[in-house]
Amino acid sequence: MKNADLWRESIVSGNVSNLQPTRKVGAHSWLAMRRLLDWHQKNLARYLGGRLLDLGCGDVPYYGSFKQYVTEWYCVDWPNSPHKNLHTDLNWDLARPLPIEDSTFDTVLLLESLEHQIDPAATLAEAARLLKPGGHLIVTIPFMYFLHEEPFDFVRLTRHALRIYAQNARLTVVSLEERGGLLEVLADTSSKALVSGGTLGRISARVLQRIVYGFSRTPIGNRISCSTGKAIPLGYVMICKK
Numbered sequence: 001m002k003n004a005d006l007w008r009e010s011i012v013s014g015n016v017s018n019l020q021p022t023r024k025v026g027a028h029s030w031l032a033m034r035r036l037l038d039w040h041q042k043n044l045a046r047y048l049g050g051r052l053l054d055l056g057c058g059d060v061p062y063y064g065s066f067k068q069y070v071t072e073w074y075c076v077d078w079p080n081s082p083h084k085n086l087h088t089d090l091n092w093d094l095a096r097p098l099p100i101e102d103s104t105f106d107t108v109l110l111l112e113s114l115e116h117q118i119d120p121a122a123t124l125a126e127a128a129r130l131l132k133p134g135g136h137l138i139v140t141i142p143f144m145y146f147l148h149e150e151p152f153d154f155v156r157l158t159r160h161a162l163r164i165y166a167q168n169a170r171l172t173v174v175s176l177e178e179r180g181g182l183l184e185v186l187a188d189t190s191s192k193a194l195v196s197g198g199t200l201g202r203i204s205a206r207v208l209q210r211i212v213y214g215f216s217r218t219p220i221g222n223r224i225s226c227s228t229g230k231a232i233p234l235g236y237v238m239i240c241k242k
Contacts, residue, residue: 001060001073001087010059012037016045019065027202028192031209032234035180036112036140039237045069047136047239050106055094055127056113058083070107082149094123103132110139116152121165128169131242137171142235144185146192162238171240180216180234181225187212188234 001007011033014020019037021030040062048069054060057075067073076090076098077083085091092098095118108127117123127137139162147153157165159176166173180188191205215221 001063001075002089003086004063004073006086007060007063009064010061012061012065014065016065017041026195027205028188028195030206031184031187031191031213032142032145032180034209034213035184035234036237039140039177039179043237043239044138047138048107050132050135051104052107052109053100053105053127053130054109054111055123056081056110056116057088058113060087062109062111063087074105080152094126095119097126098130100130102129105130106132106135108135108137110137110141112140112142114139114141114157115155116149118154120155120157121168124165124171125169128166128171128240128242131171133242135242136174137166137238137240137242139238139240140179140235141238143233145188145235157236159233159236162236166238166240171242174239174241176236176238178226178229178233178235179237181227181229182232183212183216183221183225183228184234185232 009022011022011025012019013022019041021033025033048066051072052070054075057077060075063073075088076092077085077088078093079091108131110127114120114123131137141157143156163173163176187209191209194201194205216225
């Protein structure tokens with residue numbers, strides 16, 4: 001990773017067993033990030049290893065928490081990224097094949113990046129090309145979520161599309177899970193409306209999201225989130241193996 005000595009935490013802090021959203025996470029997005037970190041905290045480390053390729057790396061938010069699990073963290077993002085590209089080893093449009101040899105990396109990350117690709121099937125196929133046999137691709141992508149980083153927010157993919165695209169890229173889908181359901185979607189949407197109300201709105205949004213998050217962790221709340229997430233997911237996490 002370029003300029004690793006200059007890396008600073010951005011939206012994620014803490015170690016692998018205690019990941020936390022930082023204050024840089026907007027008041028309207030805390031719940032979405034919290035649910036994502038819950039998954040990463042339980043699962044991400046076991047799929048990481050060797051040389052890692054971070055596609056659409058942004059500010060490389062997980063580097064500080066997971067760098068000890070890999071031997072190299074190679075970062076790629078496109079020149080029009082809203083991030084500073086301080087850590088990118090390669091500035092490249094992910095819609096084009098990367099100038100990297102086949103089967104180069106043990107792990108490939110596409111974290112909250114695939115929705116910004118004009119041809120997500122081609123991006124997944126390129127990620128598969130770069131993976132070594134036995135390597136893992138980790139994908140996270142929003143679904144019932146507001147448009148962001150416009151005008152470069154292009155797609156929302158169902159679990160069915162994700163599975164077919166992965167299989168067409170000759171990847172084995174190890175797991176494909178929903179991230180949140182009706183409770184989280186309603187809280188997320190309401191929070192994004194509340195923040196337009198100034199300071200009071202932002203405070204209300206944070207309180208609402210924490211209440212919903214707490215309830216979603218109770219047996220009843222978890223049952224509601226899981227049962228509704230099949231049809232109304234906040235997002236997905238997919239693990240594939242080559």
